[in-house]
Amino acid sequence: MDYTPHISLVGFMGSGKSTVGKALARILQRPLFDTDSLIETRKGKSVVEIFTGEGEEKFREYERQLLLELLNAPQPAVIVCGGGTPCFVGVMDILNAHAVTFYLHTPVDILYARLKNEAAHRPLLQGKDDLRQFIEELLAHREPFYQKATYTIHTAGKTVGEIAGEITA
Ligand code: S3P
Numbered sequence: 001m002d003y004t005p006h007i008s009l010v011g012f013m014g015s016g017k018s019t020v021g022k023a024l025a026r027i028l029q030r031p032l033f034d035t036d037s038l039i040e041t042r043k044g045k046s047v048v049e050i051f052t053g054e055g056e057e058k059f060r061e062y063e064r065q066l067l068l069e070l071l072n073a074p075q076p077a078v079i080v081c082g083g084g085t086p087c088f089v090g091v092m093d094i095l096n097a098h099a100v101t102f103y104l105h106t107p108v109d110i111l112y113a114r115l116k117n118e119a120a121h122r123p124l125l126q127g128k129d130d131l132r133q134f135i136e137e138l139l140a141h142r143e144p145f146y147q148k149a150t151y152t153i154h155t156a157g158k159t160v161g162e163i164a165g166e167i168t169a
Pocket of ligand 1: 011013014017036047081083084085121122123
């Protein structure tokens with residue numbers, strides 16, 4: 001029997017995972033699972049509300065549990081991870097064992113330009129005096145996890161269609 005693995009997208013906030021994920025799901029005719037939206041639907045709260053009410057640690061536990069469930073589903077899907085999902089307790093290794101993973105590599109300048117007005121939806125960005133430096137440091141910390149992805153796609157200067165095209169090539 002043929003085995004078609006899941007496709008999973010990882011990368012920093014603002015790297016375009018959700019948008020590219022939607023395009024991929026449409027092209028490949030697969031279900032799309034976006035961990036942030038699914039957690040919000042299931043918990044009936046926004047990510048910001050979960051961070052402030054229950055704490056980041058709890059949110060990471062929700063992400064991990066959800067991913068394990070999604071990766072075990074038999075129908076191949078497109079799974080979009082939150083920016084921090086693969087950087088906690090062996091999650092990147094679990095992802096690689098059950099999916100073909102793509103790191104959407106995006107330069108700091110582009111991330112900063114996209115994220116500078118986004119703090120309302122992204123709890124980690126709130127109250128940061130020097131947002132650009134924060135992004136740079138967090139990205140440097142996370143890069144080794146992202147780099148474990150099966151493939152790295154450089155997104156700078158490319159359209160969503162071009163990125164999706166590289167992933168499906
Ligand atoms: C986070 C990224 C967010 C969301 C949460 C934490 C992170 O997802 O999961 O705010 O730790 O980088 P996006 O990457 O979809 O913004």
